[in-house]
Amino acid sequence: MSSQPLRSQTVKVKDVARAAGVAVGTVSRVLNGHPTVTPGLRERVEKAMAHLGYEVDVTAQSMRAGRSRLVACAIRDFDIPRFALFIKEAEAVLREAGYTLLLASTTNRPDVEIALLGAFRRRRVDGVMMTLSDEQHRDVREALSEAPMPVLLIDRDSIAALDRVMADHREGARLATSHLIGLGHRRIAMLVGDIKAFPSRSRLDGFREAYSAAGIAPDPKLLRDNVLSSEDAYRATASLMSLANPPTALFVAAMDMLGGCLRALRTMGIAVGDGISVVAGSDSDLAELHTPPITAIAWDLAAMGRHAATMLLERMRGDEIERGRGLTVPTELIIRGSSRPLVN
Amino acid sequence: MSSQPLRSQTVKVKDVARAAGVAVGTVSRVLNGHPTVTPGLRERVEKAMAHLGYEVDVTAQSMRAGRSRLVACAIRDFDIPRFALFIKEAEAVLREAGYTLLLASTTNRPDVEIALLGAFRRRRVDGVMMTLSDEQHRDVREALSEAPMPVLLIDRDSIAALDRVMADHREGARLATSHLIGLGHRRIAMLVGDIKAFPSRSRLDGFREAYSAAGIAPDPKLLRDNVLSSEDAYRATASLMSLANPPTALFVAAMDMLGGCLRALRTMGIAVGDGISVVAGSDSDLAELHTPPITAIAWDLAAMGRHAATMLLERMRGDEIERGRGLTVPTELIIRGSSRPLVN
DNA sequence: TAGAGTCAATGAACCGGTTCATTAATAGCT
DNA sequence: AGCTATTAATGAACCGGTTCATTGACTCTA
Incomplete structure (x- = not known):
């Protein structure tokens, strides 16, 4: 406890391993909560990490694992008040599960949708939720079918192979x-x-x-x-x-x-x-x-957001579930004073 | 042109290099538009990339470069209609510049703000724009001053060392x-x-x-x-x-x-x-x-979003600019029928 | 006590790009 | 022609983690 915690900038697993007198593999296992670590060692490693101010580099983890713990959400225009609620709830569910939300606007254009799908796969995004400007667009459908990660459609229904969350x-x-x-x-x-x-x-x-x-x-x-x-x-x-x-x-x-x-x-x-x-x-x-x-x-857009995130998480987890589940949120009519009997 | 484009999943620079008969370094330089590549070679490499369906792995680029081309936006609650406009415009400017927006809600809690800053630096995020629940909060200020990436404050002014975009x-x-x-x-x-x-x-x-x-x-x-x-x-x-x-x-x-x-x-x-x-x-x-x-x-929240993104881009580019610029967007009063002379 | 079985710990290899010191080829000059 | 200067191309090393075959210590059994 004599020295200041060092600049975390440059502290790597190797440094932690040296400080704790263990191998890098052990540090990695402590980091990931792997069970086969002796309690005493675990503590020593954790102390060393705290002392050195170690911070794991997520980009390195992502590259090795081939996944990013990133979920992308692409909608046509997020300047729609009710959509913000969807995103808010979805983000909360995803973050709770350790994922970070990536946001993009498609401006309702097929070419942008295709470009974004490409950008997402290059980023090794783990899952996507999106709207589509045109559900029948050939190139978009092709891009979707070639996507290596699960895609969930927001308020779209015509691609049965994908998970969908809709309102009635x-x-x-x-x-x-x-x-x-x-x-x-x-x-x-x-x-x-x-x-x-x-x-x-x-x-x-x-x-x-x-x-x-x-x-x-x-x-x-x-x-x-x-x-x-x-x-x-x-x-x-x-x-x-x-x-x-x-x-x-x-x-x-x-x-x-x-x-x-x-x-x-x-x-x-x-x-x-x-x-x-x-x-x-x-x-x-x-x-x-x-x-x-x-x-x-x-209708309940907050519930739609939660459902979307939950379904996508299940899919990303690789649970054995049928392909292309559709979930429909009910709508209701709230009758107020603007609709009146027709007077001749 | 005899075979189908191969599964891009597994095509790496090495494969492209082999197909084009060049070294991996050359492929990398083509990929990044480096000028010192002979036009003929460049074309051969590009053909090979197209034929094999090559896609760069952004996580690998990020890890090597130590930056992610990710910009995080953390606000207290994005279920605020006008804020959506801010985000929409900021995202457009950032994407134009090659950055992807990462979104998180702070729920206006200092502990969440600190946790998010940690998550952002672990992800090697290149820049952050955020609101603060309490500009005087010691731990938050410490987390901000230790952040290795530029941070821009949204509608906050009390940390002079940081860039800020505010409304009047x-x-x-x-x-x-x-x-x-x-x-x-x-x-x-x-x-x-x-x-x-x-x-x-x-x-x-x-x-x-x-x-x-x-x-x-x-x-x-x-x-x-x-x-x-x-x-x-x-x-x-x-x-x-x-x-x-x-x-x-x-x-x-x-x-x-x-x-x-x-x-x-x-x-x-x-x-x-x-x-x-x-x-x-x-x-x-x-x-x-x-x-x-x-x-x-x-006031013009769209302009605020654009300014925020632009200022952050300048800062990330490392331009020689004074620390802590503040930009204030004007407000105006739109007088309508709800404000009337007081009658006794 | 010897041998088999168990299990924590080790560290080299790997993920997929980029970088840069080195090599090779070409151009320019006398 | 001979030498230097310039520039393109090469590929090993590196970024910072995780994985897994291997090692070694310890326990249990006969």
């Missing part, structure tokens, strides 16, 4: 649409995102299912897809409300697009509830606290 | 408070987060500055600190409005706490604007689209 958007959309039809609405406009991806596709399915269950048909002119930004939602709403025969209800099914829609209605002087009924495809403070409060579809 | 919360709060005082308000309640951290501390400074500039003193009973969750905001608002002599204006200065506050006001049947003036410390869809719209302080 179809049921949510069906509930929302039935609710509006039940209130007498027949001309319901729908704003969705990219139909090539699962969430918008299944929302559209649910929408149509509700219509056919009621024995009526939706007006295709009232459908707006590819609504991916606030500005898109603003424009779509404005154009819909400018139609000669405008909709009586607006189902803003794309995630986080309510703001743009409400902005347009306000600009045009259309009152939510009275002038038009509105249902949001995802819940938010805005939906809850708007006047009137907005009826919305809700 | 003091000025924002001063503007907001002056605005309310100008409208005749004297009993302004303030909800802030943790005073140990820069944002809340400087907001409080700005608040007091506005009061003293007006030659009056705030009522200390109307200050609520440690408002860190929606529930905290709800309770703080409810308790303030239940006072015998309640405030006439509410300055919800903590980030993203407007929802909890509005929920409490709605529950108590107090009308925003008429019953009480409200100013939000951060802008949002909710603030903009509420009825009435909420006066709010805004």
Whole structure:
């Protein structure tokens, strides 16, 4: 105890071994909690490590082991409030299990998705969770099938060989649409995102299912897809409300697009509830606290994040599990004041 | 071109070298774009790499180089909508420069912050950007000063030796408070987060500055600190409005706490604007689209993210720059309908 | 007491790149 | 032609851990 702990920068297992009077193999075994180490020796090694301020070099461990204890998460845009919750919960579960989360944005482009998968395998990432811009894209599917590490899809379903965590958007959309039809609405406009991806596709399915269950048909002119930004939602709403025969209800099914829609209605002087009924495809403070409060579809993104991380951990552990498990989180409709009976 | 590209899994520089009829050193130099390679050889090596499906092992590169091309971002809670924007922009700048972002949540706890710094250095992370729960915490400061990689503080200012990117919360709060005082308000309640951290501390400074500039003193009973969750905001608002002599204006200065506050006001049947003036410390869809719209302080978090990444890149590049640069992003007050003249 | 069996400890080899001292080839100059 | 200067290419050594065949000490049994 005479000297200061040395600069940990340059302390290696070899130095610890020398200080403790053991072989490097023994230090390594102490480091990894291997059981075949005599308690006395273990203590001596641990003392030496503490005294020298030893810190293991994870890059060296990774290179030797061929794995990195890194899990990558690539989503189309993490500037989506609800997605942050997903990531937060997934990160907590992964860190608890000794993994570190690596984050990247795909900007919803197939070429970026492919490039990122390449970057992840070069980094010897142990697992990936990601969204896909287009589930049918050939090159992306090829890149996925060639990936040496397990990949879990976030809110995507069309690759049966992979694990998937989804929300039941179809049921949510069906509930929302039935609710509006039940209130007498027949001309319901729908704003969705990219139909090539699962969430918008299944929302559209649910929408149509509700219509056919009621024995009526939706007006295709009232459908707006590819609504991916606030500005898109603003424009779509404005154009819909400018139609000669405008909709009586607006189902803003794309995630986080309510703001743009409400902005347009306000600009045009259309009152939510009275002038038009509105249902949001995802819940938010805005939906809850708007006047009137907005009826919305809700699901547990925190649970989705936890499930995603847990499933991926099981897969990385190499547990004997069937290939391609799909887990669907339920959706519910929270009825508020923005959806009202149709008055002639 | 007779055979299929081989499994890249096991192709190493050695294999590429053999196939191209060159030494491993040459392959390495081609890989890294080193200039001293004859064009003909370079092409042969590149052909061999493509044919064999060669992929570098980044963990091996990291171990040899002692750096990882990884930048860590640790913030208290990334389930804060505006923060997602910061991360998104920072990630884009970093990826452009060849770095990958590593994400972790500190849950605003010093022990987690210290543990994460340890994990980052063991991973040979090249740079860190992070928030701090308590800028004066001794152990955290020690861990920071011992960090071998550059660290940039996000919205923190008290460690002059480190690079920092901040928002001008003091000025924002001063503007907001002056605005309310100008409208005749004297009993302004303030909800802030943790005073140990820069944002809340400087907001409080700005608040007091506005009061003293007006030659009056705030009522200390109307200050609520440690408002860190929606529930905290709800309770703080409810308790303030239940006072015998309640405030006439509410300055919800903590980030993203407007929802909890509005929920409490709605529950108590107090009308925003008429019953009480409200100013939000951060802008949002909710603030903009509420009825009435909420006066709010805004700043450019995307720019903060870009600046943070850029400054960190400069530091990692080892540019000759002064130690501890601080960059402050301006704040502005967006006046909307929720802040009204005091009527007696 | 000799021999077999058990098990902790050892340390060289290995993971897959990069680096750099050395070698070889070429160009330039007188 | 002969010598030097310049530059490309080589490949062994190295980065810092982990692994595993081997060693050696000790226990147990006959």
